[in-house]
Amino acid sequence: MAIRKVRRPVKTVEKEPLPKRELEGEENKEIPMRQIQTEDVTEFPYKIEGENLMIWEANEKKYHPICKAVKINRISRNLETKDIDLEIAFWAYDRWETIAINRGELNKRDLKKLVSKGMDIIQDSQVSHVFSFLSKQEKQIKPANIHTGIGWDLVNGELVYKHFTIVGTSNQSTYAGELNIRPVGSYNDYKSLLIREAIGYAPLELAICLGISSLIIGMLNCAGVAELDTLWVHLPGRTTTGKTTAAMLYTSTAGSPSIKDKGGLVQSFNGTKNALSNSLIGNNGVPIAFDEFSMNDMSSEALSSFSYEVSQNRGRLRLSKESERKDPGSWSTTVMSTGENSIISRLNQNEGLRVRLFEFPRIQWTKNAENADRLKKGLLNNYGFIAPIIAKKMIEYGPTAILNMLNDNKEKLVKILPKNRLTSRIALKHALITTAAELFEETFEIRLSVEEIIQMLIDQEQESMTEREMAPKFYNQLRQYIIQYRKNFKIQDKPSLQYQEIWGRIETRSGKTYCYILPVIFNKIAKEFNFTDTRILLNELKTMDVLMHDKNKSQKKKLIFSKDEVQLREELTGKEGFAEKGDYTICIVYGEELFNELVS
Known part of the structure; x- marks a missing residue:
């Protein structure tokens, strides 16, 4: 039974080669790592010459050294906070070092503190000269935009998707947060990997669709056309079922799927409720995963509270050290977790929790051990391409069209899901997945096993009904x-x-x-x-x-x-x-x- 109306022809993988597409006009082009700018700089009467800061002596008509070189490498403007930060490069003994300071710290007193970092400004006169030189240089540098939030946002009235770069506006900005969402490897290699190892196998296709569902939730909430809970999906099962590989595939749609990478999108479940909540703040459309639920020892009450927080897109209200109310932070995305045991069995027996967290037990997520190994190896070398491309397609459609797609798929699911008083709510959650499948097919012209994915959703709901009542x-x-x-x-x-x-x-x-x-x-x-x-x-x-x-x-x-x-x-x-x-x-x-x- 077809669940959705495809709005354009869809090609099967076997019959047609993948279309060539560009990622923001930079297909397969590696984004170069920023290097420290070590060239000479002149801001009269000062100049950087090699490893020294020099000053012009009018009487002698030549430059004299003041101290070791100090200069501004770059200036950045944070789109969210509007803060201006300076990256200072300086010669420390035998090499260049860099340090980031807020523009408010560009004064003699705070500069003096950088002596401990190796900056050659021990004498007060040196501090004065360095401050004077940096003040002059600063006026000649145009700030570069950065962002620390991820996912959908409104910037100057424009709906944009903040990934490593920003999609949906002519304004340029680069991600400067802690997560590793910089596209790595080859876009074509990533597509080929999906075709060889994932496409045609419903559980792995479901993992891809779950990753894309985060963009739907984030966009509709950010645009204000709907109020959707964060979707939380848990994959319980033995270590041989491939659930961790599925989580890696899911997160690879937007960033690093590495479990060991500190900035990877697959993070450890070993943390307090507050720490886990904090890791979601500012995420409005990038999939995140918590690996190995068994590592967490939260009580049933704490775990239930965390489940509510995740789905309701907002942390608990807390007080600062000064007893002032702190902004608890918000998010709007999809969360996946893995573990050998069920989370639902640990939750309080509240029905509301069971329509906020969906478990898919007893599923073989990978075809076999070889399939899992090839996927893991390929995903660690190629990732981060799908989310910005899907975001670009979603911006073309607009939030209202995406909402209509979601509602159409919901109504079709209502007719085929097991009937109970919660069918409409469950159908909306599942429609996020089928709408993600529709967007994937229309964007990449690759047909997915949608009928089999829908059957997995029906089976999941059938099994959940007894547990939920x-x-x-x-x-x-x-x-x-x-x-x-x-x-x-x-x-x-x-x-x-x-x-x-x-x-x-x-x-x-x-x-x-x-x-x-x-x-x-x-x-x-x-x-x-x-x-x-x-x-x-x-x-x-x-x-x-x-x-x-x-x-x-x-x-x-x-x-x-x-x-x-x-x-x-x-x-x-x-x-x-x-x-x-x-x-x-x-x-x-x-x-x-x-x-x-x-x-x-």
């Missing part, structure tokens, strides 16, 4: 819990055991079993099962029609304690005396056959 899950868990701890319940009219800690009462009538549980015990059980919001849980149990309750309440009064058990009642409920009308309880109803052994 909190009330049925709790209902079954509670039944086993009551059987295990049956000695703590009064059974029908049987006398309670001596020294028995009473949690409630179990009765049978009219072919059903009624389990009356004291609220304090019910809340304790719910917390043990990681169900943190009992109010929502009770409402869901009502919907299942398994909760007996008084009118306009979620509880039912029942006589649990006898007159001889006043002390026990006080210890458990905190209430004094004997309650003739009973205590409020949570009454869960089961079929009688489930508890025959308890009431017989």
Whole structure:
């Protein structure tokens, strides 16, 4: 079943060679690393000659050395902060060194501090001359734009995509952040690698589409035409399933897929919640991955909180050392994580978390070990090309057209996904993937295995439905819990055991079993099962029609304690005396056959 309408002819890989395309007009051209400018510089009466800063002596009509050379290598203007930074190059003993300073530090006092770095300005007169020379030189240098944020942004009213360079504007800018998103290797080699090793195999194609989905989320949120959660996908499985290779392919669409590279887009999951959140700040459309979930020891509460933060595109509000509110930072992208174990099994049993994080268990992500090895080797040498090319195509379409594509694919998915009350929300998340597939096909004219990708999404949702429905899950868990701890319940009219800690009462009538549980015990059980919001849980149990309750309440009064058990009642409920009308309880109803052994 076709999920989308392709807006232009699509060629199969086998029949047609890949089209030649240009990456911002620089196909296959290596971006040269910036070198320290060591040529002589003259700003009368000063000049740099070789390794020395010289000054013109009018009386002698020649230059005299002041100190070792110091000069401005380049000036940069940060597009986000508007800060002006200077890169200072200076001769330190036996080689050139560079250091970046803010323009506000271009003064005699702060320059003096650079003596510790090897700058030859020990004497105050040397500092004065260096300051005077740099002030003159600065006025002759045009600032170069840089950016530290990544992904979509509005710059002077233009919607642009900030990658290593900036896409969508005539203004030039170069990335100066910590991530390694500079395209490396050959664009043609990268395309050939995808065709040989990934195209035609649905799991690897899904990984590519997940990488592209980050651009869709970032663009629509930045343009203000939609409010989309960050998409979080987790790949659980054994080490031989190729999940790490899939994560490398996913991140290679935008940057370095290296796990060992400090600036790589595959980062370690071994960090605090705040540290992981901080690594996402300013990312509005570049895929990021957290590798090896088992390395993280966050509690269930912290992990659940982190999951909410990721999906809601914003960190928690915190205070600075001066007790002032800090901007928590925001993001809007796709996050992938890998690990041998499930994340969902560690989360609180809140339904909201299960529509924010999607797991794809039991999938063989690579064809075989040889396929994984070839992919890893090729991706480490060629990466970072797809995201800026896709961004350029998306700018041609515009945010409204991309949103229409997303909504069209959502409506088609609604018709074929398993039906439940969350189908529309799930379909929107999955439509990000099918829309990414559509953009890939239209941009590169390469057909993907879209039908197989959609079947993977259907299978994922089918498996997630049971896990996501909190009330049925709790209902079954509670039944086993009551059987295990049956000695703590009064059974029908049987006398309670001596020294028995009473949690409630179990009765049978009219072919059903009624389990009356004291609220304090019910809340304790719910917390043990990681169900943190009992109010929502009770409402869901009502919907299942398994909760007996008084009118306009979620509880039912029942006589649990006898007159001889006043002390026990006080210890458990905190209430004094004997309650003739009973205590409020949570009454869960089961079929009688489930508890025959308890009431017989």
